[in-house]
Amino acid sequence: MAQKQYSVRLFIDADLINDSGVVLDRAQAHYVSTVMRKQVGETLVLFNGRDGEWLGHLQEIKKNHALVHITELLRPQVEEADIQLFFAPVKKIQTSLIIQKATELGVKEIIPVQTIRTNADRMKAEKLQLQAIEAAEQSERLTVPIIQEIQKLDQVLKNLEDDRALVFCHERYDGKDAVSVLGSVKGITKWAVLVGPEGGFTDEERKRIMSCDQAHTLSLGPRILRAETAVIAALTLLQALQGDWRSAIN
């Protein structure tokens, strides 16, 4: 894994094919030339979530676009863990942190959830999608998670596939600890992690979640964690015990 680090790494929509050219849009051209001060002939890294990660050389830099010549496959696309994150947005800055961290931690899809104590007036999925792209570029992910529009808790639970395990992080839960719960699940490849709003779920919401057949309820320790800390902690444990953090020795 001691790969070389390139200073510019961008997500683009276009297909990435060896010895072909791709066009960077105005914003990306500005970032590459003005912010990062790259010049024609210099290298950058591109990925599109489908074709792996490629090295490219800048061929032309204009104000409204730039051209990149694709020259070398750095990493092939690989299968990623199928993890959904359901979280209840409260404050804008926390939502941004959650999107960023969930991206770093390899989540495939993020669904903001409307609960009784959610405050989601300012939730804009489109803006959050841009934050996810930036986090993916910087974390060297090969994909970008999909950010969905906000959904009601009932709807999220109703839409949950039968073969997807729901990891429910329960504040003040005195049942089994996280390692016991996650370590004992076998044969599951599809996961969802549900973290509530600050102030928690209502008793009724909690009962509804825990009555799901797919729910695995766990405790994240004796202290009260902020929502973004709980998201990171739960995703860390899931990746470490069941996801792609295990593969280092295999």
Place this chain on the structure above:
Amino acid sequence: MAQKQYSVRLFIDADLINDSGVVLDRAQAHYVSTVMRKQVGETLVLFNGRDGEWLGHLQEIKKNHALVHITELLRPQVEEADIQLFFAPVKKIQTSLIIQKATELGVKEIIPVQTIRTNADRMKAEKLQLQAIEAAEQSERLTVPIIQEIQKLDQVLKNLEDDRALVFCHERYDGKDAVSVLGSVKGITKWAVLVGPEGGFTDEERKRIMSCDQAHTLSLGPRILRAETAVIAALTLLQALQGDWRSAIN
């Protein structure tokens, strides 16, 4: 653990003894009366890191102080995990996040570390200590972690006790995964977690760390994590596998 939640929870220096009185300072009196709009006779929660957590009643509120009558022990003081965090500060906002999250995750002592790629011009331990107090108040911790002044990496490694395990989070490490490494350590009660700056340690620094007898080197997965994400992930795994997150079922 289904304890009642009180809206105001404050850390103070004074001894907490049943049926005695304690004085809140000007800043705390302002917070209690003006921000939280508490009135004489109402309750709040106090802790000092030594005497457990106590319920108190507001007896008097003035501009420069407030008096609280201590009436009931809510939780006795308990032994906490002995975990030190060594981190290399880079940006101010990240340092604040790291202090807050490490506090939520139960760290006992935080030592900022000067490395080749550290940028610690604006590191003020005193200000960080206030952030740790606020995070302890909100996370319902019974103690506040101690924030030390910044130390050089060499000094930190030299001062490490023989019986303290050093958990080294190594970017791009292709050795053993985190669960295998942490799960296999036996008989250790004193821990330290070392997370590098963004940009990483230099090769020489890395060699020096890994040559410590107490070092346990682990990978935090295939993506590049920001420093604050790595801190949260490492502390989560340590608490879940060796620390106080295991106690829920015992």
